Amino acid sequence: MxxxxxxxxxxxxxxxxxxxxxxxxxxxxxxxxxxxxxxxxxxxxxxxxxxxxxxxxxxxxxxxxxxxxxxxxxxxxxxxxxxxxxxxxxxxxxxxxxxxxxxxxxxxxxxxxxxxxxxxxxxxxxxxxxxxxxxxxxxxxxxxxxxxxxxxxxxxxxxxxxxxxxxxxxxxxxxxxxxADGPLKGRRILVTSGPTHEPIDPVRYIANRSSGAQGTAIARALAAFGAEVVFVTGPADMPAPGGVEVQRVETAQQMLAACETALPVDAAVCAAAVADWRVASASPSKMKKTAGGLPQLEFAENPDILAALSQRAENRPGLVIGFAAETDDLEANAAAKLKRKGCDWIVANDVSEAMGIMGGTENAVTLITQSGTERWPRMSKYRVAARLAGKIADVLTGSD
The missing domain is CATH 3.40.50.1950 (Flavin prenyltransferase-like)
Known part of the structure; x- marks a missing residue:
């Protein structure tokens, strides 16, 4: 109020x-x-x-x-x-x-x-x-x-x-x-959200089905807890929440640059669904269909934003949280990602088509940390966000 x-x-x-x-x-x-x-x-x-x-x-x-x-x-x-x-x-x-x-x-x-x-x-x-x-x-x-x-x-x-x-x-x-007099007042937190669009030519791009709903909910929940939120979002379906600093990007390279500019932060929540690959050399003009066959596209690996933030020698966020969207072997793949990336927590969810998570209003996540695994029941994405914000507050305020 x-x-x-x-x-x-x-x-x-x-x-x-x-x-x-x-x-x-x-x-x-x-x-x-x-x-x-x-x-x-x-x-x-x-x-x-x-x-x-x-x-x-x-x-x-x-x-x-x-x-x-x-x-x-x-x-x-x-x-x-x-x-x-x-x-x-x-x-x-x-x-x-x-x-x-x-x-x-x-x-x-x-x-x-x-x-x-x-x-x-x-x-x-x-x-x-x-x-x-x-x-x-x-x-x-x-x-x-x-x-x-x-x-x-x-x-x-x-x-x-x-x-x-x-x-x-x-x-x-x-x-x-x-x-706001919430528990995160005075804390600065980075949240990434949405997909990235990796151009093939001026009219085509590589993307994924992320709506940005979960990342947006997390940013809103953290702001409600009193945090100063830097919200770096790809071209998502969801409007950005009010009361946060919004940085809009298109590509993975732009998202990494925006994240690095936002540092230092107390915590980083990497909820964006970043494309793993991009076309090595996007065409400056529209690629035309020809009778001779399919175009040959050469791919390059995109920067790994979660690993880049987790493994920084300077200005590493005190708490780095990644997301793992999996269709098979959820917990095993997420635990391997936690170790490989060097982050502190992984929020894993099953995005197989039958779950209806991608683009939906609910989520069912498993939180994997260095100390154990928590399986959360299916709930609205905002409730997931509020619960995650509470856990972040516990860590940053030393009450956990």
Whole structure:
């Protein structure tokens, strides 16, 4: 519940600032007190009057407001909230946060606080992908800053890709997760989900039947336990859960890169059904049927994401959990996978056609750890996720 929570909302300068108005409304609908801070650049996109009217609070923008600063107002502002939200967080504002700058009210508030901070990045796709921005992201994550978004989509500049600010309701869900008092509060957990698509040519690909339902349920359950969740998903049927940081990928190589970027994390749950092979050289143009026979495809092995995370010399997650989807000799194959990959747990399930697991709403799993085997009864995928999240919490909090 968000009733009576206090949010300090910093609105950066970008076209996405208009979404901050709806965000204020959504938060206030849930009983949240919103104190707005509008940067000078932000005021080029939304008016101080509209922000203040929607928030029902005085708006702050000037570091050198003599009345407020006589009482060290920026210190009080920065520490009186339950959470600081930056939406939109522009590339410039993120850079100043990463550098520890304090040259305006927003950056000073962010430097003078020990309150948790959640940011919703928004910028051009090239700016988001630039090496400097990626370095700043790594620094901010290392400093404990939580992220929501950005999403893929069309930009105001006409380009398409990652950089769109998360939608207001997604940010609300992330606020709820950040303020949750669950057992995993303060823990950062990586979850992979869905299939991967390995291109053959521009219109064909190799994939599998994974819907992403189980991985999505796990991410949702971990967020409900208070964890900061990084959700790396292939092109799944299921919409991504709210309140988590979503990284969308297509291929196994892209998924591995996204996982490595997310490190360090306290735990990694590798629920994605990653394709074992890819076409060594995908055709740049559509392959045409010919009367002469079938095309010859040469395959290459995809990276083993579970093994790569489990066997890292540096930044290995404290708990690495893999999944084993088997049609024969379930427990024997899963136990062998546990040993071969070097992970800590394996969640094994029978995906033979008669079980109806792939694409279904239920699952029947066997949890295999270094200390033994647990056979869980068939239940909904969310109940499986909640039970797994509870076990993860027990390990990470030392209560197991």
């Amino acid at each position: 968000l009733t009576s929570k206090r949010i300090l909302l910093i609105i950066g300068g970008g076209i996405a600032a208009f979404k901050a108005l709806d965000l204020i409304r959504r938060l206030r609908e849930r009983g949240v007190s919103v104190t707005p801070v509008l940067t000078r650049a932000g005021a080029q996109f939304v008016t101080p009057l509209s922000v203040s009217a929607l928030a029902g609070q005085k708006l702050f923008s000037d570091l050198f407001d003599l009345t407020d600063e006589a009482e060290m107002g920026h210190i009080e502002l920065s520490r009186s909230a339950d959470l600081i939200v930056v939406a939109p967080a522009t590339a410039d504002l993120m850079a100043r946060m990463a550098q520890g700058r304090a040259d305006d009210l927003a950056s000073t508030l962010l430097l003078a606080t020990d309150t948790p901070v959640l940011i919703a990045p928004a910028m051009n796709v090239r700016m988001w992908q630039h090496a400097a921005t990626q370095r700043n992201i790594a620094t901010l994550r290392g400093d404990g800053i939580r992220f929501v978004g950005p999403n893929d989509g069309d930009m105001a500049c006409g380009e398409h890709g990652p950089g769109r600010m998360a939608e207001p309701l997604e940010i609300v869900a992330a606020v709820q997760s950040a303020l």
